[in-house]
Every structure is written in C-alpha cells, then in structure tokens.
Amino acid sequence: MKPDVLISEVGPRDGLQSVKATMATADKFRWIDALVAAGLREIEVGSFVPPRLMPQMADAAEVVRHALTHPGVTVLALVPNARGAEAALKAGVHKLTIPVSASHAHSLANVRQTPDEMVEVVREIVRLRDALAPGVGIEAGISTAFGCTLQGEVPEDEVIRLSVACVAAGADESGLSDTTGMANPAQVRRLFKRLQAELGQHAGSAHMHNTRGLGLANCLAAWDVGVRTFDGSLGGLGGCPHAPGASGNVVTEDLVFMFEAMGVTTGVNLEKLMAAREPLRAGLPGEPLYGMTPEAGLPLGWKQGV
Amino acid sequence: MKPDVLISEVGPRDGLQSVKATMATADKFRWIDALVAAGLREIEVGSFVPPRLMPQMADAAEVVRHALTHPGVTVLALVPNARGAEAALKAGVHKLTIPVSASHAHSLANVRQTPDEMVEVVREIVRLRDALAPGVGIEAGISTAFGCTLQGEVPEDEVIRLSVACVAAGADESGLSDTTGMANPAQVRRLFKRLQAELGQHAGSAHMHNTRGLGLANCLAAWDVGVRTFDGSLGGLGGCPHAPGASGNVVTEDLVFMFEAMGVTTGVNLEKLMAAREPLRAGLPGEPLYGMTPEAGLPLGWKQGV
Numbered sequence: 001m002k003p004d005v006l007i008s009e010v011g012p013r014d015g016l017q018s019v020k021a022t023m024a025t026a027d028k029f030r031w032i033d034a035l036v037a038a039g040l041r042e043i044e045v046g047s048f049v050p051p052r053l054m055p056q057m058a059d060a061a062e063v064v065r066h067a068l069t070h071p072g073v074t075v076l077a078l079v080p081n082a083r084g085a086e087a088a089l090k091a092g093v094h095k096l097t098i099p100v101s102a103s104h105a106h107s108l109a110n111v112r113q114t115p116d117e118m119v120e121v122v123r124e125i126v127r128l129r130d131a132l133a134p135g136v137g138i139e140a141g142i143s144t145a146f147g148c149t150l151q152g153e154v155p156e157d158e159v160i161r162l163s164v165a166c167v168a169a170g171a172d173e174s175g176l177s178d179t180t181g182m183a184n185p186a187q188v189r190r191l192f193k194r195l196q197a198e199l200g201q202h203a204g205s206a207h208m209h210n211t212r213g214l215g216l217a218n219c220l221a222a223w224d225v226g227v228r229t230f231d232g233s234l235g236g237l238g239g240c241p242h243a244p245g246a247s248g249n250v251v252t253e254d255l256v257f258m259f260e261a262m263g264v265t266t267g268v269n270l271e272k273l274m275a276a277r278e279p280l281r282a283g284l285p286g287e288p289l290y291g292m293t294p295e296a297g298l299p300l301g302w303k304q305g306v
Numbered sequence: 307m308k309p310d311v312l313i314s315e316v317g318p319r320d321g322l323q324s325v326k327a328t329m330a331t332a333d334k335f336r337w338i339d340a341l342v343a344a345g346l347r348e349i350e351v352g353s354f355v356p357p358r359l360m361p362q363m364a365d366a367a368e369v370v371r372h373a374l375t376h377p378g379v380t381v382l383a384l385v386p387n388a389r390g391a392e393a394a395l396k397a398g399v400h401k402l403t404i405p406v407s408a409s410h411a412h413s414l415a416n417v418r419q420t421p422d423e424m425v426e427v428v429r430e431i432v433r434l435r436d437a438l439a440p441g442v443g444i445e446a447g448i449s450t451a452f453g454c455t456l457q458g459e460v461p462e463d464e465v466i467r468l469s470v471a472c473v474a475a476g477a478d479e480s481g482l483s484d485t486t487g488m489a490n491p492a493q494v495r496r497l498f499k500r501l502q503a504e505l506g507q508h509a510g511s512a513h514m515h516n517t518r519g520l521g522l523a524n525c526l527a528a529w530d531v532g533v534r535t536f537d538g539s540l541g542g543l544g545g546c547p548h549a550p551g552a553s554g555n556v557v558t559e560d561l562v563f564m565f566e567a568m569g570v571t572t573g574v575n576l577e578k579l580m581a582a583r584e585p586l587r588a589g590l591p592g593e594p595l596y597g598m599t600p601e602a603g604l605p606l607g608w609k610q611g612v
Contacts, residue, residue: 148606149605149606152605153607181602181605182605184564186567186569186570187567210598212563212599212602212605213522213597214522214560214563214567216522216523217522217525217526217564220491220523224530257518257520258490258491258519258520262490262491292518296517296518299453299458299487299518300457301453
C-alpha cells in the first residue's frame with residue numbers, strides 16, 4: 001500500500017554539501033543503505049558540480065551507482081547546468097533536480113545567472129534528458145521562494161511565474177524551497193495553493209528549513225493544502241553556520257514522527273530511521289546532529305505499522 | 307486594538323520551577339518588567355506551594371505584588387489546592403490556574419489525588435474565590451491531555467469529561483496541556499474542536515511543549531481550529547532534564563515570530579522580547595536558553611507594527 005506522503009531524504013546532497021568535512025565514499029554507501037533500510041524511497045544522493053568547487057561531491061557518480069543497487073528507490077541528483085545533467089544522466093539517476101532561485105540577487109550569487117537564464121538551463125537539460133534518457137524525471141526546485149537573505153522579500157508573483165516557466169520549459173514539476181528559513185505557515189498555504197492552481201499535478205514538493213523553528217509547522221501547512229512530498233535531512237544535517245544550534249533542513253526524524261503520530265503514513269520506520277544516524281555519525285565524526293525526537297525518544301506506547 | 311492572539315508567558319512559574327537554581331526575587335522583578343515592556347499582557351508569575359517542596363516559589367506573594375504594579379497585565383498564579391488558592395487570592399492575583407491531570411497515574415504521582423478528587427479541589431477553590439475575590443478568574447489546566455509518560459495513552463473521552471467537569475464545578479475555562487510533549491497536530495485539532503463543542507466560550511488555552519519538535523506545529527493546529535490563547539516560556543525555560551537540548555515549553559520568541567510572520571498580531575514586540583532574555587540570563591547564570599529565532603535573528607526586512 002502506498003504511503004500517504006513521500007519523504008525525500010536530501011542529507012547526502014544538501015546536508016553533506018553544507019558541512020566542511022568530506023565523507024568517505026564507503027561511509028556514504030553505508031549511510032544510504034541505512035536510509036533505505038528505514039524505508040526511505042527517494043534519496044537525493046549528490047550533486048554534479050565541479051569537484052574543485054565542491055570536493056564533498058566528487059564521488060557523485062559512484063554514489064549514484066551504489067544507490068541504484070537498491071530496487072524501488074528513486075535516486076535523485078542536483079544539477080546546476082547541462083554539463084552536470086549529462087554526467088548525472090550517464091551515471092543513471094532516476095530524477096534530476098535543478099535549483100532555480102526566485103531571488104535575482106541570490107541567483108546571481110549562487111549560479112551567476114539570472115532566474116530567467118536558469119529557466120533556459122532547465123530547457124537545455126530537458127532537451128538533453130529527452131535525447132539521452134527520456135524516462136528520467138526533472139524537478140525545478142524554486143529556491144528562496146519564501147524570502148531571501150540578500151534581497152529580503154521575494155514577490156510571490158515572481159515565484160509563481162518562475163515555477164510556471166520551468167514547467168513550460170519541460171520540467172515535470174516545480175517545488176518550493178525555503179532556502180533561508182523565512183517561510184511562515186500562512187505564506188506556505190498561500191503559495192502552494194497558487195502553485196497547484198497554476199500547475200495541477202506538476203506542482204512539486206515542499207523543501208522547508210528550520211532556521212527559526214517553523215520547519216514542521218510549515219510542513220503541516222503544506223500538508224493541509226495538499227502537498228504530499230516533503231524533503232528532510234537526517235539529523236538536520238545542513239545547519240546554517242551563522243546560527244549555531246539552529247538546524248537548517250527540516251530534521252527527517254521529526255518530520256516522520258509528526259506525520260506518523262498524526263496517522264499519516266510515510267512508509268518509514270522511525271526506529272530504523274534513528275538507527276541511520278549511526279553511520280552518519282561514524283562518517284562525519286564531530287559534526288553536530290540535530291533532532292528533537294531522537295533526543296527525547298519515542299513516546300511511551302509508540303506503535304507504528306511499518 | 308486588541309491583538310489577534312493572547313500570548314500567556316509561563317516562564318516565571320513553569321520555567322523556574324523546572325530548573326534547580328532559585329532565581330533571586332529582585333531578578334524575577336527585572337525579568338517580569340522586561341516581559342511587560344515587550345508587550346506581554348498575561349504572565350503566570352509563580353505557584354503557591356509549600357516552600358519546602360519548591361523553594362524557587364517561596365517568594366510567590368511578593369512577585370505577585372510586584373507584577374500587579376504593571377497596569378493592564380493579567381497576573382496569574384498556579385495553585386494545586388485551596389490553601390495555595392487562599393494565599394494567591396490574598397496576594398491579589400487576577401487569575402488562578404489549577405492543574406488537573408487527565409492521566410490517573412500522573413495525577414496520583416503529581417498531587418496524590420485522583421482526577422476526580424482534583425475536580426472537587428476546583429469546586430472548593432471556586433467557593434473560596436466567590437467568598438474572597440469574586441472578580442478573579444479560574445482556569446483548569448488539563449495536564450497530560452495528549453498522552454502520559456507514566457500510563458501512555460490518555461483517552462480523549464476522559465480529557466473532555468474532566469474539562470467539562472471542571473467548568474461544571476465553576477471554573478471559568480478549561481485549557482489543554484501537552485505536559486509530556488506527546489501531542490500531534492491531528493490530535494490537537496480533534497481535541498480542541500471537541501472542547502469548543504462542549505464548552506463554547508469556556509474552552510481555554512493551548513499549553514504546548516516542544517519535546518519532539520512539534521510545539522509550533524501544534525500551536526498552528528490549535529490556531530486553525532480557533533484557539534486564541536497560547537502559553538509560551540521565554541527561552542523555552544522548563545526544558546526536560548532527560549532530553550538535553552530538547553526544550554520543554556514552547557519558546558515564546560519562536561511562537562511570537564510564527565504568528566507575527568503570518569500576520570496574526572500578538573501585541574508583543576519581538577526585539578524587546580528577545581531583549582528580555584538578558585535579565586533571565588542574568589538571574590539564572592549558566593542555565594541554557596533555547597530559541598531558534600533568537601539564534602538565527604530576525605529575517606532581513608522584518609517589520610512589525612508593535
């Protein structure tokens with residue numbers, strides 16, 4: 001039976017690229033194996049970027065090939081350009097995610113391209129996908145969709161315009177990312193409702209951060225309006241270095257706990273998920289891991305179907 | 307103009323009674339003054355219990371009298387029995403809160419009385435109030451309303467039955483407390499809807515804990531179904547000693563940030579609220595304070611009316 005929501009684990013990509021240390025390839029394998037054992041069915045395993053810019057991701061192709069040995073798991077990679085996309089497609093990924101920033105300032109700082117230039121990148125990657133591997137999915141991840149640390153407010157119209165433009169350029173879906181942890185539940189409901197009204201089944205996932213503690217409240221808000229795919233990062237890996245103790249990505253363990261406690265099935269076994277912190281800890285010694293549920297433990301009488 | 311929600315600060319009672327150190331009376335005054343300066347209009351300033359059991363609260367009457375010097379602030383105290391209520395009424399509180407546990411096991415462990423015996427205590431305190439200070443409000447705080455660390459599940463019917471019994475015994479309102487951090491948003495909506503259906507305007511506040519990270523999501527869920535009074539504790543004071551880093555009470559700063567970011571007015575100025583951490587820190591040196599918003603800072607472009 002299909003779970004009610006799909007939890008997409010982004011730790012091996014979003015988490016690892018935010019920490020200074022580089023995890024050994026064999027440790028990444030063990031970690032991914034533990035994530036799969038816990039029941040995760042979609043994992044963003046790396047990004048295809050120049051190794052000199054991001055040595056943590058130099059083994060992305062190898063990690064993709066390892067993840068592909070797990071049947072039933074959708075293997076995702078982030079690609080910022082056609083060159084990365086080609087490498088990812090050759091490695092055999094099931095799905096590409098392309099970051100398209102809704103903030104002009106952030107887009108220039110991040111990829112040295114304007115948002116509209118990134119829409120053209122999406123179009124180029126779609127052509128490449130159609131030629132090399134037509135079965136592969138493409139998601140545009142609209143970053144800074146809820147606010148930007150460089151320019152402040154990001155107009156909602158601009159977020160929707162870009163989301164629509166990416167799907168028009170051939171992306172299968174556009175999802176919304178709270179890159180900067182500035183989203184609030186009212187805004188999340190408003191934007192996802194508009195996204196769904198514009199894109200229907202092409203409306204994508206919610207990628208929330210917990211910078212100001214609102215990560216789960218924002219996921220709840222997105223769930224309320226019909227979002228069914230949520231990104232999380234095991235141990236909240238990917239914390240913002242400017243906010244000690246403030247985890248960046250929503251903690252997968254807490255996200256799964258919230259949904260399962262509500263009776264919303266995730267397909268993920270919480271005890272096994274918490275056990276997956278061990279290979280992560282072993283592969284990144286000294287790196288702080290977050291998570292309230294792992295710290296508090298599961299409540300007395302906790303029962304879970306999976 | 308009346309704010310959309312009332313934030314009830316419980317730190318000086320719930321927070322202080324959970325830490326080992328005893329804050330000096332003068333430090334409590336400074337802290338309460340800072341809370342008032344931030345715009346908080348309801349503060350639970352202490353509990354009237356025997357000083358040998360809880361030396362942190364030995365100065366409750368003095369603290370009440372100080373808090374009463376601030377016009378427009380509702381001064382609350384917790385009282386577990388008629389003796390405490392009499393002392394609180396004599397000190398001049400505006401409102402009494404009486405803890406009534408929905409878990410039989412927790413009730414016996416906490417106050418050595420069954421839940422139904424506590425309903426009789428409510429009735430006794432109501433009589434006392436009617437005789438001594440008819441204008442004073444009485445709230446029953448139904449604790450372990452969402453689960454219990456001793457007995458596990460707490461039947462929802464029992465929570466509702468007790469809430470109704472307390473109002474029938476003369477309490478002005480019954481609120482629900484997630485004492486153990488076991489609540490989830492679906493349960494919060496279900497229980498508060500039932501509470502409102504049974505009690506109408508006598509349905510009280512939401513007192514949420516953040517033990518497993520769901521504190522704000524649960525407050526959002528309560529807001530969605532019409533709850534308009536929320537307890538919070540500055541700096542999340544009152545953390546569970548068994549879950550390091552896991553704050554107990556919902557952090558007032560994050561709660562105010564969530565609502566204000568949503569456009570729901572609280573009457574509380576966030577910058578001044580964060581400044582109120584200083585007297586708290588000074589009065590309890592070495593005690594860890596929590597809060598994601600204070601750690602991350604306010605977002606670029608943050609504007610607030612108050």
